[in-house]
Amino acid sequence: MTRSTPIKRRSFxxxxxxxxxxxxxxxxxxxxxxxxxxxxxRMVTAWLPNFPGAGTAATLFARRIEAESDGRxxxxxxxxxxxxxxxxxxxxxxxxxxQVGHGAPYYWKGKLTALQYLAAIPFGPTAQxxxxxxxxxxxxxxxxxxxxxxxxxxxxCGNTGVQMGGWxxxxxxxxxxxxxxxxxxxxxxxxxxxxAGATPxxxxxxxxxxxxxxxxIDATEFVGPYNDLALGLYRNARYYYxxxxxxPATCLDCFINLEAWNALSDDLKAIxxxxxxxxxxxxxxEFVSRNGLALNTLVNQHGVELRPFSDDTLTALGQLSGEVxxxxxxxxxxxxxxxxxxxxxRQEHMGWSDISEHAMLSARGLPYNWPG
Amino acid sequence: MTRSTPIKRRSFxxxxxxxxxxxxxxxxxxxxxxxxxxxxxRMVTAWLPNFPGAGTAATLFARRIEAESDGRxxxxxxxxxxxxxxxxxxxxxxxxxxQVGHGAPYYWKGKLTALQYLAAIPFGPTAQxxxxxxxxxxxxxxxxxxxxxxxxxxxxCGNTGVQMGGWxxxxxxxxxxxxxxxxxxxxxxxxxxxxAGATPxxxxxxxxxxxxxxxxIDATEFVGPYNDLALGLYRNARYYYxxxxxxPATCLDCFINLEAWNALSDDLKAIxxxxxxxxxxxxxxEFVSRNGLALNTLVNQHGVELRPFSDDTLTALGQLSGEVxxxxxxxxxxxxxxxxxxxxxRQEHMGWSDISEHAMLSARGLPYNWPG
Numbered sequence: 075m076t077r078s079t080p081i082k083r084r085s086f087x088x089x090x091x092x093x094x095x096x097x098x099x100x101x102x103x104x105x106x107x108x109x110x111x112x113x114x115x116r117m118v119t120a121w122l123p124n125f126p127g128a129g130t131a132a133t134l135f136a137r138r139i140e141a142e143s144d145g146r147x148x149x150x151x152x153x154x155x156x157x158x159x160x161x162x163x164x165x166x167x168x169x170x171x172x173q174v175g176h177g178a179p180y181y182w183k184g185k186l187t188a189l190q191y192l193a194a195i196p197f198g199p200t201a202q203x204x205x206x207x208x209x210x211x212x213x214x215x216x217x218x219x220x221x222x223x224x225x226x227x228x229x230x231c232g233n234t235g236v237q238m239g240g241w242x243x244x245x246x247x248x249x250x251x252x253x254x255x256x257x258x259x260x261x262x263x264x265x266x267x268x269x270a271g272a273t274p275x276x277x278x279x280x281x282x283x284x285x286x287x288x289x290x291i292d293a294t295e296f297v298g299p300y301n302d303l304a305l306g307l308y309r310n311a312r313y314y315y316x317x318x319x320x321x322p323a324t325c326l327d328c329f330i331n332l333e334a335w336n337a338l339s340d341d342l343k344a345i346x347x348x349x350x351x352x353x354x355x356x357x358x359x360e361f362v363s364r365n366g367l368a369l370n371t372l373v374n375q376h377g378v379e380l381r382p383f384s385d386d387t388l389t390a391l392g393q394l395s396g397e398v399x400x401x402x403x404x405x406x407x408x409x410x411x412x413x414x415x416x417x418x419x420r421q422e423h424m425g426w427s428d429i430s431e432h433a434m435l436s437a438r439g440l441p442y443n444w445p446g
Numbered sequence: 447m448t449r450s451t452p453i454k455r456r457s458f459x460x461x462x463x464x465x466x467x468x469x470x471x472x473x474x475x476x477x478x479x480x481x482x483x484x485x486x487x488r489m490v491t492a493w494l495p496n497f498p499g500a501g502t503a504a505t506l507f508a509r510r511i512e513a514e515s516d517g518r519x520x521x522x523x524x525x526x527x528x529x530x531x532x533x534x535x536x537x538x539x540x541x542x543x544x545q546v547g548h549g550a551p552y553y554w555k556g557k558l559t560a561l562q563y564l565a566a567i568p569f570g571p572t573a574q575x576x577x578x579x580x581x582x583x584x585x586x587x588x589x590x591x592x593x594x595x596x597x598x599x600x601x602x603c604g605n606t607g608v609q610m611g612g613w614x615x616x617x618x619x620x621x622x623x624x625x626x627x628x629x630x631x632x633x634x635x636x637x638x639x640x641x642a643g644a645t646p647x648x649x650x651x652x653x654x655x656x657x658x659x660x661x662x663i664d665a666t667e668f669v670g671p672y673n674d675l676a677l678g679l680y681r682n683a684r685y686y687y688x689x690x691x692x693x694p695a696t697c698l699d700c701f702i703n704l705e706a707w708n709a710l711s712d713d714l715k716a717i718x719x720x721x722x723x724x725x726x727x728x729x730x731x732e733f734v735s736r737n738g739l740a741l742n743t744l745v746n747q748h749g750v751e752l753r754p755f756s757d758d759t760l761t762a763l764g765q766l767s768g769e770v771x772x773x774x775x776x777x778x779x780x781x782x783x784x785x786x787x788x789x790x791x792r793q794e795h796m797g798w799s800d801i802s803e804h805a806m807l808s809a810r811g812l813p814y815n816w817p818g
Contacts, residue, residue, distance in 0.1 A: 142514065142720055144713035197810050200803065202574060202607070202734050209728055210735035235574070236802035299798065317805040341516035345717070348514055348724050355727040356581055362574050363582035365802070366795040382805065385812060392814030400817040417818045423738040426671065428811060430608035430737070431572065433689035433754065435804040438569050438796075440757060442764030445772040446789045 113342075115149045115334065118167065120160040120177035122280060123153035126304050126364070127297070128326055131232040131357045132176040135328065138349045147342055149174065160278045164329065168225045173334035176231060179217075179327045180261035185224060188408035190261045192217050194237075194321040195416060196395035201233040201323035201358050202431070203423060208325075211419045216412055227335040229350035231328035232357030235365075237318030238302065239383055240295030241286075241311030246383060249390035258282055258294035263320025265402065266395050279305065286310040295320070299368035300361055308376045315381050319391050326357065485714075487521045487706065490539065492532040492549035494652060495525035498676050498736070499669070500698055503604040503729045504548040507700065510721045519714055521546065532650045536701065540597045545706035548603060551589075551699045552633035557596060560780035562633045564589050566609075566693040567788060568767035573605040573695035573730050574803070575795060580697075583791045588784055599707040601722035603700035604729030607737075609690030610674065611755055612667030613658075613683030618755060621762035630654055630666035635692025637774065638767050651677065658682040667692070671740035672733055680748045687753050691763050698729065 117136060121129035136149035154160035157172065164182045167175040180193035192213075199207060207213040208230050221228035240259065246252065253271035257264075264274030277285055277294075285291045287310050294311070295318065296302050308314075328350050338346065372378040383391070403410040489508060493501035508521035526532035529544065536554045539547040552565035564585075571579060579585040580602050593600035612629065625643035629636075636646030649657055649666075657663045659682050666683070667690065668674050680686075700722050710718065744750040755763070775782040 138716070138720060141716040142713060144711075197814075197816070200806065202730065205727065206731040206734035209731040236806045238802075298802070316801040317809055318802075319806070319809055322806045322810070339516075341514060344510070344513035345720075348510060348717075348720050351727055352720050352723040355577065355723055358574065359578040359581040362578035362795070363791075366798040369798050369801075370794070380801070382801070383809075385809075388809045389812045389814050392809070392812055392816070396814060396816045414818070419735075421818060422742070423734070424810075426738040426741050427807065429688040429741075429752070429754070430610075430670070430690075431803065432807040432811070434572065434608045434691070434694045435799065435807070437689055437691055437755075437757075437760045437764070438694070439800060439804070440761045440764055442569075442761050442768060444569070444764070444768045446786070446793060 112145060113147045113338070115147065115173035116157065116171075117149050117151045117174045117176060118157050118163040118172040119152065119175065120154055120163050120181055120278070123156075125153075125279070125301075127234065127301055127357055127361055128176075128178075128232060129153065130360070131326060131353050134356060135176065135231060135349055135353045138352060139345060142345045142349065143342060147338070147345070154278070154280070160280075164224060164226075167329055167331050170331050170333060172331070174328065174330045175226075176326065176328055178324060182224070183261070186220055186408070187402075187406050188220055188412050191403075191409060191412040191416065192220075192325060192327070193261055194263070194324040195399070195413075196263055196266050196320045196322075197392050198322055198416065199420065200427075200431075201235045201325075203419070203427070204233065204323050204325055205230065205354065206423075207416060207419045212415055216415055220408060220412075221329055222332065224329070225332050226329040227332055229328040229330075229347065230325050230354050231350045232326035232353055233361075234297050234301075234321070234324045234326070235358055235361045236298070237321040237324060238295065238298045239315035239318050239320075240293055241302070241307050242293045242313045242315060243311055244292075245313060245381070246315060246387065248384070249387055249394070255293055256291045258285065258291050258296075259320065261320070262395075262399065262402075263295070266320065266391065266398050269394050269398050270391070283307065283310065297324075298361065298365050299372055300364040303368040303372055308372055308378050312379055313381050314372065314378045315383055317383070319383065319388055319395070326354075328353075484517060485519045485710070487519065487545035488529065488543075489521050489523045489546045489548060490529050490535040490544040491524065491547065492526055492535050492553055492650070495528075497525075497651070497673075499606065499673055499729055499733055500548075500550075500604060501525070502732070503698060503725050506728060507548065507603060507721055507725045510724060511717060514717045514721065515714060519710070519717070526650070526652070532652075536596060536598075539701055539703050542703050542705060544703070546700065546702045547598075548698065548700055550696060554596070555633070558592055558780070559774075559778050560592055560784050563775075563781060563784040563788065564592075564697060564699070565633055566635070566696040567771070567785075568635055568638050568692045568694075569764050570694055570788065571792065572799075572803075573607045573697075575791070575799070576605065576695050576697055577602065577726065578795075579788060579791045584787055588787055592780060592784075593701055594704065596701070597704050598701040599704055601700040601702075601719065602697050602726050603722045604698035604725055605733075606669050606673075606693070606696045606698070607730055607733045608670070609693040609696060610667065610670045611687035611690050611692075612665055613674070613679050614665045614685045614687060615683055616664075617685060617753070618687060618759065620756070621759055621766070627665055628663045630657065630663050630668075631692065633692070634767075634771065634774070635667070638692065638763065638770050641766050641770050642763070655679065655682065669696075670733065670737050671744055672736040675740040675744055680744055680750050684751055685753050686744065686750045687755055689755070691755070691760060691767070698726075700725075 163175040180190040183190040255272040260276035403413040535547040552562040555562040627644040632648035
């Protein structure tokens, strides 16, 4: 156990404070606040220091908890590599080296395959739908069952919204153009492209640009304009394709060591859960508010060529996605359980989605005059 | 001042606790927790008791604050009519009869015209975009300036998402079919329909169905399938039109009496702000998750005929919306300030919206096979 393990500190403080607490009770008060009974957590992340969106999510999580708990729970945030490398954040939290971590569920699919279905599903839910499934469709409970196997409590904690289809140096005019392509694309999207004849690779974000420069990869996706501009991907790729069929939304995760979580008082648990929900919302808002400007910068200042995947290409990718998802989930009961729940939600929801969000965005794009 | 005014209670308790507090400090502690220093608020709402979505938002707000503050701030929620009528909630909070209220910004446009632009804008932002504007586009600050004139602190606190276009007993095949129509439709959408020759009316939700039954109105909009099913609107109207061009999203508001707000400690302020953000997200998730099922029930069990407004009708409504918004904001500086900020956000964002959310939802609707 480390010095910062909350259970140990709390037990110690309770023992040390016994006599004085009794004095305060005798003076007519309830349990006195123990000013020194502060819990300190380490938070490891999969992100570069202060990386926009995902990286600031962790900082925001720590700052809001500190403010709402009046400093009773304080959290020191570590960027990738500061305490452990990006993809070892889950190990660190499982073991208790850190009490909390931040990343994306598909980063831990090597530990538990089913986790990747919580991050993003090709042709699957948008951010709004993902949140609805987690919060009202049984998703939180299913996710908690999986994370408990890694000794963690789970919260959705940030969402990128719709991603972009990726950066390419050759045109993608049909599904065949993915054949032989070496592309950085993690998770299920990578599996779909593998079925299309590409070689998918999952590089941590610090390695993407060098790999594109060296020719280790021909193409890459990352997130969307806001993050892709920050990473400088336009420097080594010409065409920027949309939409991000493979990640209609990507959920970021907050995972908390179960001993650290269980040691929290009920009000601190409520605060941590509440802050995760806030950060989940605020990060999406950050992406939504920053992507528009970043897109303009990419196109107008950096000469990026914006291209849509054709309907034929997207239909073929949709077809392959369905086949790959059916295959992958057939061989793993946990994956099947997650996918089946998400898919039932999708079936039930698609009719509404078509006549609400989709119909409204179509209407907004009609050719009427608008002030300003 | 009422018995429940927090300032008074806090002052009283501080005075009464002086001696005992000194004892605890002498024993080596910081400021002791005053177990009896509980703040009690009354929350008035514009909603029927336990009304789905909007009504449960207020209950959730109270329950989450109670949990996160460990009972230091407790809130008694009153449905419309229990303490004051629906549309007098703002008066009650401005004066301090209640400390907090929940409704929608356009309900208070009689007090301050500009507030309606915070609720919903015809052909304007979706829920995701509204949140982004409030949280990262300067919207919170602009809204706070307006609510301060009503002696209130403001938080966005729930969102319906895309609404439906309304319930009609005759077909709407062109913009001309709105001529002479008496329709319940509040806010800016009502002004647009007035320009189209209709007579808009803003009835509180308890009066909508009776007005439709008696023929006082010919048509009505309310929210979307989840709420409209609960209100029973299908009983007296045949056609259910989409999309809700007039309310691409509707923001619900939480408004807090400024003296009550300023009397809170910093950590309680942080908790209240945090809970408002959570509820804002959770209510949208509730609508998104429930609308799909409710739509199926309306169509399959109640024989409702679902109809799209034609592109020509929507284009004409978009054109009229732009004209009405330009006219209305030209004569009111506060309205102009809000609309101009929202419109700048819209201009900057539309390109991204087209290639992300809209392109993704179009792709998802292509004719590929899908498991399940």
